[in-house]
Amino acid sequence: MITLPHRKLARTLAARLERHFDTQVRSRFFRGLEFATPEGDPGWFGPGSAVWYVHSHTPLLSFGLACAAFLEGLDPSIYWMGVQHSRLTARGSDGKPTGEIDPEGAAVRFGHSLSFFIGTAYGSTATAERLARTVRAMHHTVKGTRPDGLPYDADDPQWLRWNYATVVWGLATAHERYHPRPLRGKDLDRYYGEFVRVGHALGGTDLPTTKAETLGCLKEALPRLAVTPGHAARTGPNLRDTSTTLLTGPFMDWAIRDTLPDWAARMVMHRPPNPVEREARRAALRLLFNGAQSLIGPIKEFRQAQARVAGGTTGAPTAPAYKPGTDPARTRDEAEAMA
Template sequence: MLSVPLPSTLPSLPSVGGLSVRLPHQYVGDWLNARFDDQVKSKFFRGMEFDAPQGDPGWFGPDSRTWYVHSHTPALIFGLQCAAYLERLDPSIYWMGIHHSRLVETGDSGVVARLDPEGLAVRLGHSLAFFIGTAYGSTATAERLARTVRSMHHTIKGVRPDGLAYDADDPDWLRWNYATVVWGIATAHEIYHPKPLRGAELDEYYAEFVRVGQSLGGTDLPTSKVEALDCLKEYLPKLGLTFGNAMATGVNVTNPAQAAVDWAIRDTMPAWAAHLVMYRPPNPVERRARRAAVWSAINGLHASMGEAPEFAAAKHRVAGGTTVAHTEPTYVLGSDPAMDRDEVERVYGG
């Protein structure tokens, strides 16, 4: 999750006649929002439109399950971490990240195993911008974000140390990557949202969200929870415990806060995936207690930070109704212009 450490002492609360006039969690929420704006939104949300044009529903619209699920920002962030953990069980995904992202430090001898905190923050910032922007942004904003991600994916090609080639435009890879994302977000919502969607309503989210995967070139994508689980398990023969996942889980995590998050992530995984990362659920009483603690932390953050401004702006955009139906992405793989990574970053700020 995004590292937003609390200061050793919080600023004193404003008071009148010696009595605090604001609740402490509200004051902490203001501080967290300010840090979030400074570290994430000011850097990664530039050029995104949420309050206009009036009547534009974007890709989903106000009655969608996607608006509901993504409106809980801390649960969304946690779900993206669950997805990232699961997707790295694919060795090709792992080496894509090592070779083409800023997630790990580099030294004189090349890539080293240590995670780069700044690179992790950049990755999370881009991910949040994409999944909030495609959910609540105008149609033009959603299309631009999808085009940016596709353009970056087009540059991610290479060879693993074992000699196998990888290509981020491979439809099979896109299908796996999509399934991990929708599963991660939906499962985090199901476990940690105060009023989660379940059953048929949750399946409506899976069915809606497929638009995002299609906008990136995905095909034959799962449209329900059962289909997503089946899709993920299909890839089991290709998966394994990569070095990155092994070093970032279980007994190798010594920081207590990080260990708690690591446990909560592994606790969301399908049973067969949990076995790969050496996770066995504790007894039911302990598991409920642990989940309750994580639930309190995630929902405490949400209560402190309040409704995301982007969500509020999107609701205002369609307050008078929608003027057109939402737009289904129509991207066809291979139809984008060819650009190298430097061109992508210059054009899109990737």
């Protein structure tokens, strides 16, 4: 039984978390996104969709994005795209990448990612289109050459397919592993099938639409994958370093690597503990993720979307309008100004 003082403490913590999200994420990365109107607009997915259900658990959405980013980074081209084009990598006084993670850059990347996957799920049709247009504009500028002389291009169909597969896999796997009432089997495949709209909106083609297809797509890329410098630096001993917090330290690093497909886990030399200890760790994570969700509840954007369609929808969810090759050419500065 929850006592009155405990309820007050829970309400206080929830209010503080909401204020933190509002000042650190919503005010910076949700500007101009519309969730409350127009009335009846289902957006890209609408009520009753698997995407609305999966993305409504904000802690697991965040964790799934972290899992996706870890797996994605096994592609050397993606690693060097990040080093040479992203704020994620710190730079020295000479402007050259140092190889270290820039905390502010990491926060910006996470904020934009979260707003994108919340906005495309729950935002109005116009909001979803705007977000996709912005991400495509950024991708169009990411072209270059790796240190080994191989070129990369963020518009390459092979890269788009790999990138899409890592994201949908990460989000679905986090949900399936830790949600208190996860979708499974055909219901989970419905999520994979719905989410493909996001991949198409970013220019992807020949995208996987089921869990089995996605796992196959990921493993097909194995010949061109590698343990990049970033992953080598991040793959340390499990649970031995206590100098960082639960959310950023070795325990969460272990949690991310624990979700990897077997072949990817072997690449980063991830060795699971015995089954009893592994399940104890997973149980602790379930308590953490679901306790956080119970505390904060559905975020404001989800509640606004529910209210927007409470009286019914004006029609079926709309497919993304983008036709590959139709975006205007933009500079990096112009693309960043769209965010």
